Structure formats: C-alpha cells, structure tokens
Amino acid sequence: MAWVWFHRFGSPPHFYRLATRLCPWFGWSALLLCVAGLIGGLGFAPADYQQGDGFRIIYVHAPAAWLSLMVYVVMASSAAVGLIWRMTVAHAVAASCAAIGASFTAVALLTGMLWGRPMWGTYWEWDPRLTSELLLLFLYLGYMGLRNAIDDLGRADRASALLAIVGVVNVPIIHYSVTWWNSLHQAPSVMKFGRPTMPASMLLPLLAMLAGFTCYFVTLLLIRARAEVLRRERSAHWIATALAPPAGSGTGTGTDQSAGSAGGVPA
C-alpha cells in the first residue's frame, strides 16, 4: 500500500498539484515559528552567564547550520531515490536543494565567524567542525558546478546524484566531529541523546527557530521543485491544465503564496 503512495508522489502532475497546495501551509508555519522564536530568543531569553547577550547569535547560527546538514541529506537521499527508481521528481528535488544548502552553509560559516571572534578571540580555527563545514560548502559548490557543466539534463541529474551520494559521508563527520576530537567548537547541547543541557527559556525559542527554518526550507523546496519538474517535462498535457487558470479551480497561477522574510530583524 505504501508503494502506491510512493509512486504517486513521483508522478510529476500529482507532485506539482500537491506542492502548490502545501506551499502556503509551510510558508505561514515558517513565518509564525520564526517570529515566535525571535521574540522568545531576543526578548525573553536571559543573557548567558559566560557569553552575555552575544550568545543570541545562536538563534540564526544554529538553524543555518542545521539547514546546511539537513539539506545535504535531503539532497543525497532524493538523488539516491532518483538514481535507483529513475524518478524525475526525485532528481528535481535534489536539484532544488543545492542552492539553498550552499547559501545557508555560507551563512552558518559567516555567523559562526562573527560568533567566534568575541567568544574564542579568533574568526577562524582549523578545527574539525569548522573545517568539515567548509568542506560541505565545497561539496555543494562542486555539485552545482558539475550540474552546470553537463549539458544534457538527464545526464547531469545522474552524475550529480552520484556525487551527492559520495559526499554524504561528510555529514556525520561534521556532526560528530565535536565529540570525536577535542574541538574548540561547543559540544552538542541540543541534538544529542539524553536531555539537552540548555535552560528552557533559551531552548524553546531555539527549537522554534529550528522548526521554523525547516518549514522555510520545505517552502523553498516546494517552489523550486515545481520549477525543476517543469523543466524536465517536455510537452506533457498536464502542464496545460496546471498552468492555465482553469475555471472554478483553486490551483494554477497566482496561488503560490510563500512566506516573506521569515527571519527578519525585529525593530
């Protein structure tokens, strides 16, 4: 029974319709969660004992870093699905992930540098977590470069899918690097087994931001994946009905509401 669902999801017109319907839900959830997280994190969470108000960078740095890793896993998984089941929708999803993942890896690195300067005294250290996060950025750029270099879309899909799968070994290295090696970077305090060691007033806004950024990523993915699916469909009939505004139906142009700035600076 589950396989029927799986293969229906892989059908481009079904995916397109589903994506159009779900997009506003994820978009508004992202906005609400991020606003709540920002209010909680900037307004209500107390200043840290050691780091003072500087720790509040965590409310953008941690979600960006989480996104950089999660997006790569999504990219590699959908690439694998695309290779194994030859599913264009899966390849479209993988292609959509790359730019998002790369930009938030860069954000994670830069906000990390801005956080590191006052706390550790240095913008950069070649310690395991920072180095492997930088390597993750290179993996994203390599993926995008390979895609760009191959003209045939199908072949680009398959070659870059292979590259994504090969590079996924970097992800656990980044996550566990702070426990495997004595690192300058803080030990994991949220995503470890057992109870997190942050007080609730700091933790809850952080969880809200993490959830909000995840919903934001799904929103972006649903937008971009539709574009990628359209690129891969030649002259299929369903495109005509999906794109032309049909009478009396809710789908079609003009209804892809997506969240606006979901992480804006509060005044």
Place this chain on the structure above:
Amino acid sequence: MSTGQIGFGTAAARLMARDLRIALRRSGDSLLPLGFFLVVTTLFPLALDPELSLLRDIAPAALWVGALLSSLLALDLLFRDDGQDGTLEQLALCGQPFAGLLLAKTAVHWLLTGLPLVLVAPLAAIALGAPYGAMPGILAALLLGTVALSLIGAVGAGLTMSLKRNGSLLALLVLPLAVPVLIFGARATALAIAGEPLSAPLYLLGAMVVLAATLVPWALAAAVRIGLE
C-alpha cells in the same frame, strides 16, 4: 576480450598489461606528474627562507600538497583516451565485471603515477630537511595516501570524463573528498619527521584506503556508465 569465455582474473591481467604497454610507449605522459611533484616541492624552499629547520616544519605540507596536486594532474590520463576511442564502452559491454575492470585500470594508473611519486619522495623530503630516520614513515604514509588519492580521484575523473578539459571542476570535486587523506597523511609525516610513533594516523590512512577500495569500484562503474551514455 570475448564474453565470459575467460575468467575475470585473466581479463583484468590482460587489461593491465595493455594499459602498461600503452603508457610505457608514451612515457612522457606518466613522467609529467612526477616532474610536477618535484617542481612543486622545490618551490617551497625557493619561496621561503631556505633554512633547513624552518623547511622541516613545512615539509609535511609541501610533500602532501605536491602529491595531491600532481595526482590531480595525473587523473587526466585515466579515462580520457580510452573514453574517446571507445575502449571504455567495449569494456562495459564485454561481460566482465565492469567495476573490477575499472579498479584494474586505476591500479595501473597508480603504478604509473603514484608509485614513482612514493619512490621519489625521499629525495624531496631530504631536500626539505627531513632526517634520514623519517624515511620509512614518510614512505609508508605516502604509499597509503597515494593509493587513496588515486581511488578517490578516479571517481572524480569518471564523473567529469565526458566534459571538455575542465581541470578546475575536477579539483573542486576531488579536493573535499581528499582532505581527510591530506590531514592524516601530513600528520603522519610530521610525526615521522619529529621521530615520534606514527601508528595512529597510519592506521587511519589504512582504514581510508580500505574504505575507498570497497566503495570506489561501485561509484566508479556508475560514474563511467553515466559518462558513456
């Protein structure tokens, strides 16, 4: 090579012999990465103050960056000619395990480009001020490291096989995957030069070689098949 009539071992041996013959005929191709390695490692003393104690500190870095760059340069030789003249297609179709044949080709490639580098490295190391006692450690580390680099680089070469000469893309693809080899290899070399036991990084390098040897053939076959479409 006819389908299934000879065993895989014979097929692989014949393929390796053919590759060696072709490469030895055009020995300039294989010597080029070697020359590049020597030039790169010589550049460091020229660019820095050529005082031996200082050079000794950067010797691991110079040796490994040189090895990495020259292996990138050498990767061009691996699939380009055979891909262009149709040999790779024949290998894919001939009924022998494609992954195994590609692994054999990579082994020959290492024999031609990685092994000479390992043999020449002591000279470069001495020029960079390394003590004689460090040689076994340096040789061991580079031996393992060049094998790992050949395997990892082969996947990159397979993925970029059909593209026009695009060395920078190949570097972008291979380098992130090769960095762990670089880190532990340089660490092992540094320990060897300092005279300290280097079994830990060597074991890790060995583990990387085993991991690469296990996973690369599958990835390589898939990559080359995609490139041959």
Place this chain on the structure above:
Amino acid sequence: MMKFFAMGGYAVYVWPSYALTAVAVILNVLWARSALRTARREALRRLAGARPAATVPYEVRT
C-alpha cells in the same frame, strides 16, 4: 530600548549576523519564485510552440 540594541556590547557581532541571515532568507525566496516564474513561462512557450492546440484546456486522462 538602547540596551536591547547594544546587546550587552556584542551588537557589532549579533546584528550583522541577523542581517546576513535575513538577506539570505529573502534572496532565496526571491530566487526561488523567479525560477518558478521562468520555468512556467518556458513550459508554456514549449507547449505553444509544439502543439498550439495543447494550450486549450481540455479533459486530460491522467
């Protein structure tokens, strides 16, 4: 209020981080939507070029 902006002295690190993240968030949204618009346009153009009759909505067997 000013205390909030000063962020305990870390303002020069905190606010640029937030600004940078906001820029990334907004740019990604704009970029994604532009990609979808372009893809739609291209798809419609392909349809119109290939089979002019296909742009007329009609019953599709899915």
